[in-house]
Amino acid sequence: MNYKNYKPSGIEWIGEIPEHWEISKLKYSVKHIVSGGTPSTSIVDYWDNEKGIPWVSISDISKSNGILIQTEKKITLKAINDYNLEIIPKGTILVSIFASLGKMTLLNISAVVNQAILGLIANDSILIVSFIRYYFSFMENYISYYSSENTQENLNLTKIKNLPVILPPLSEQILIANFLDDKTSKIDSLIEKKKKLIELYKEERTAVINHYVLGQHLLSIDNSQLTIDNYPLSINNYQLPKHWEVKKLKYVLSIKSGDGIKSEEIDFEGTYPVYGGNGIMGYSENFNSDKLDIIIGRVGAKCGNVRLVDGKKWISDNALVAKVFEGFDHKFISILLESINLNSLANQNAQPLITGTLVREKVVCVPQKIEEQQQIVEYIEAETKRIDEKIKRTEKEIELLQEYRTVLISEVVTGKIKVIDNV
Incomplete structure (x- = not known):
């Protein structure tokens, strides 16, 4: 409901206000x-x-x-x-x-x-x-x-x-404040519920990846019960597929540090991305790889983060570059590395870092056949796409609620909407 009469406020961003304000x-x-x-x-x-x-x-x-x-x-x-x-x-x-x-x-x-x-x-x-x-x-x-x-x-x-x-009359200020307290608290409550829902979706996403890439759940495969005590796994007890192999990463991939690059060779407008300890740190006119690489952050609080990157790029010495051996799928191994939390290998110094030696000694479990690795990747991609769409949709709902909250406050405090005492 609107007020009966309005007058110019004299301020463009406020617009008209009720005549008695x-x-x-x-x-x-x-x-x-x-x-x-x-x-x-x-x-x-x-x-x-x-x-x-x-x-x-x-x-x-x-x-x-x-x-x-x-x-x-x-x-x-x-x-x-x-x-x-x-x-x-x-x-x-x-x-x-x-x-x-x-x-x-x-x-x-x-x-x-x-x-x-x-x-x-x-x-x-x-x-x-x-x-x-x-x-x-x-x-x-x-x-x-x-x-x-x-x-x-x-x-x-x-x-x-x-x-x-x-300045509305005091009685209207009280009405407006009480009205907005009620409305915004309900909106805020709904936003918080949707934020918690997003966290649940993210947990679901992680669970889907872990269940399939770590062999905790199979796509129609026979299982056998094994534990840490009788199999040298670096993860919690779970059903291990009989036909999967337990091996150190050094038998799955090669790994080395990237190459040093001078700061003056990095800017924001270069041709090729430069990868450091936590993703892209700038661009350069030079590249040191044009292959499909797994890049692992080597230095910093977020060391151990994993990225699968194709095409021309410069991988700096703040990162490790992994080359997957024949018989292993790049995407599967990349997802696997993300799941085993390489950050836990970091030292506890002021500047955390991980080494290629520690990564190479990490024990993992992988399907023997590359076809099964690829099948698992396809399933994970389909499931995470479904979950990501739910997250995106919920984030949009939150955005719309926040916009509605902003507009509601604006319309009420400037008198575009009249608040009525329902008592």
């Missing part, structure tokens, strides 16, 4: 706007993560999911006094003015903020906190209009104070 500036609509700062990190007496006062950073806002209940760091009263910082009360709206411009959260604890954040302390006789939350959620998409034109968008206190604010 007002447009004001933020500085006239809140009680107080609080800025913050960052005490010197080199002075130990300024920081106390056990007994100190919560200190809010942009990172804390980003992780808060709309309501901030804790911070990563805490500061002392000495830091607050020395830097003339103000402790902001629970119930304050926090808005980022640097970096994640316009990102907003509700402070659910008493805290101090850094210089990239402002605290908006509400004047409940003019503008209630719950309405401000939804208004800033709507305005986040437009707040960049008021930012400084430099490399990184930011706002200063003066610009924040002069931001336009829509």
Whole structure:
């Protein structure tokens, strides 16, 4: 339902508002706007993560999911006094003015903020906190209009104070906030259910791959029960096919490090992809392989990741390149390597890495015939395609729900939709 009469707001991105609503500036609509700062990190007496006062950073806002209940760091009263910082009360709206411009959260604890954040302390006789939350959620998409034109968008206190604010009567603010609390909580609940559904689909996808590529489930083959105790497998107990072979990877493939490449030879516009420890790291005009290769990340937190790549490319010395021997299917072996978690072979140093020697000694179980390997690959590809389509469809549903949530807030806080008291 719409309101009977509307008037121009005078602001393009707000459009018309109900005739009895007002447009004001933020500085006239809140009680107080609080800025913050960052005490010197080199002075130990300024920081106390056990007994100190919560200190809010942009990172804390980003992780808060709309309501901030804790911070990563805490500061002392000495830091607050020395830097003339103000402790902001629970119930304050926090808005980022640097970096994640316009990102907003509700402070659910008493805290101090850094210089990239402002605290908006509400004047409940003019503008209630719950309405401000939804208004800033709507305005986040437009707040960049008021930012400084430099490399990184930011706002200063003066610009924040002069931001336009829509002022419905207090009774309508309460109605609007209650209505949006109800609607958005239902939407958020539905989104969370769909996210959990995606996780279940991903688990199903992994289970399908493991069941078939690790021999835990066969496509009409006789099985025999074997365990770790009587067969040298590096995986948990499961039904092992009689006709599959248990062997070290050195009898399945050759493996070596890639080749070094100078940083000046890598850019973003080269002809051939350059593969490093975690996929493509840039492009080059040179290549060191034009074959179908299995590339394994050698260095970094994600070392052990596996990619099957065909065509011309440069495989750097941050990766291992595996060549599959005759009698083995590239796709099957690639899927198998993904399933056995090569990352578990990494050392525990500051810079994790795996070696070709460790990979070669890994024990696996493979079908004797390449035809069966290929049959398993075809089945896995069909099943994972089916699951991936369900994931994609569910992700689209989440996207549409998020869009509906955004539009609903926008339409309600600007008065395009009238909220009726059903009590």
